[in-house]
Amino acid sequence: MSEATGTKGERGLSPIEFEDLRRGHAQDPSYRGEHPEPRFFVTDEEVDEFGGKRMALNLGPQHPATHGTLRVMLELEGEKIASADTEIGYLHTGFEKSAEHMTYHQWITLTDRMNYMSAINNNVGYAIAVEELLGIEVPRRAQVLRVILCEITRIADHILCLGLQGMDMGAFSLMLWAFERRERIYDIIEAVTGARLTTSYTRIGGLFRDVPPDFPEMARTFGRDFPRFLDELEGMTIGNRIFEDRLRGTGRISPEDAVSWGLTGPILRACGVAYDVRKAKPYSGYERYDFDVPVREEGDSWGRYLQRIAEVRQSLRIIEQALGDLPDGPVNIDNKKIVLPEKGEVFDNIESLIHHFKLIMFGHGITPARGGEVYSATEAPNGELGFYIVSDGDMVPYKVRVRPPSLYNYAIFPKLIIGAMISDAVAVLSSLNIIAGELDR
Amino acid sequence: MPLLPDEILRRLSDRFGDKVRPGKSPGSGQVIALVAREHIRPILAHLRDDPELAFDFLVDVTAVDHLQLELPEMEGHRFAVVYILRSLRRNHIFEVKARVPEDDPVIPSVQDLWKSALWGEREAHDMYGIEFEGNPDMRRLLMPEDYPGFPLRKDYPLRGRGERDAFPQYRPPRISAGSGEAKETAP
């Protein structure tokens, strides 16, 4: 173990060299305010309005205020942002390429890791897409359970976004409270699925296993206690001059822009466009429940903040109705070609053993029709999460494309912060709820 | 009232004749309109501007590499660029595919019709190498700028061709202990 020597040049603080950076880095010494890559958001007239000298600043991939690994390259006139550009891909993992080498079931475990704040939504989205490709429908108990767990994880995602928004504004307690509430959600999810964060709960044709018998009581208790947290949150922030003034007016998006740029989710609904996949094309039994789609007109960060609180309240309504709607019955479809048989039966009778073999071994498995393809969308907490799957008749998909809501939500970000200050940029970024795992896949 | 995809396909065929080849996916029953790349812009513009169809929302732009999946309608073209459209006003959804050959992977961009095509096309270019003419920003989106190869092509291996062991990276200056100055030894 070594000691810090403190003398410059010895082991200790080492100078940071800049020459070996890639072309176009904001702190490249040859950077003279002319961005080598195309800048198409600032015209010459707008440049004259700023006047004076410019500074290049890099909100780099490692930064406390960028949620995940995003890089924003800013050109500043004092504190105001003259132009901005962004670079992503620091978390690119190759999910879609992995899908071409894994069976349909094996890829379920990877779907959690995309939007890791609300893993069950991803699981359900993928399972619904493959079930549509096969043309099957799961039993009603599985549908209702999927709805309940999707809404619970949607609440988890939204309150984390609100908490992190608070942290970025400086209200650190909001983040701690949000994490405490998330821990209670983790307790429920852990009792049901066995894992806190990366659940892999759905299977093609149903669910991994049935919920424990005290699950309805746990969910009801959760639904009863939760509005108190929302009231505390609203009490802390609504009417708070500092919080409101920092968020109001920043990152305003017009409805036409929102539709043209492909925004979905709470961001789109906070601009005034009432589009929710759960209402437009209901899946998994959502048409049986009565809930509103909250819509706000402001379109700025403050509107998005209030929008998420309103959506959490609607989710609580759905959970309550779904708990009353929970039927008895199987959670897996009764199709031996798709669902694994029970382990007890596999060891007891030869038929189940054969079915088990046929589903697991190479050359068999779940085989959709050759040339079949499907695009299926569900409403993730961030927006429309779509899966476009192409099959070639093999047990391994030919192509899986994930339509990530965060990607299209983030594309508009450089345009939103022009003319704002750096702290406004941070406020806008945290209100967009960009999950880097989903953005980069 | 939302139109069913079959109806939308019929209207497109009525208007554009044999430029639109209808397709239906086995298993899921998904309806697809297959077009040649020269006609993709007028057809997509019509889908957006027609008041009955009103596809104002481009959900996704992606591509499929048909190297290992020979389908009769692909006929020697390797890539199929897929546009998934949605109408928020009328609440219907539709899918259009354009065929792109391997030796000339160029297709006109639709970023002036929908701004969401800017990043969608960037990613299709990054992953498949398809050039979108008219898109002002064709930098790579997810991979490093100087990455050799297009990852999602079928002839590109999952584990890469050694790029993950030999990538350009930041080198810290080598400093020898005991002296008061930083000696820059060649790393």
Added chain:
Amino acid sequence: MGIEKIFGDSVITTSVQAVVNWARKNALWPMPFGTACCAIEMMATLSGRYDMSRFGAEVIRFSPRQSDLMIVSGRISIKMMSVLLKIWEQMPEPKWCISMGACASSGGVFDTYTLVQGVDQFLPVHVYIPGCPPRPESLLDALLKIREIVDGTVANAGVSPETVPEPVKGST
């Protein structure tokens, strides 16, 4: 430290060293390099229920110049590796590194073209935490093991900040 030059290897320096180690291990300031899902579990460890400030480690300032424990949590792609190495180099010594989760330790479930299969190819890792993501208790256990490494209770298994592996592959 300068005091070693004056007194050499005597009882005064070992006592001072013991006190310094005690101070270091009880006030480790982590530098959370969180990229993906493990970062959420790390944030949960820092929050109310699994409290990391019991061990003196709640000061996370995201500034490498002021921290001495780097927690690499999440998958590291080849684009991000340069950034990670630069942050590591900016941390003053003595510094330690925890590789949290399967992806940082060995690539995890992702054996693909773009992920570094284990950051220990480029950084000296002192404690590996398996799990995907590991439970907060695992991270606290790793912190306790780092404390044992800091005060010398546990031999350092040959990994020390001097032996930073040479990042020889590739060009600048």
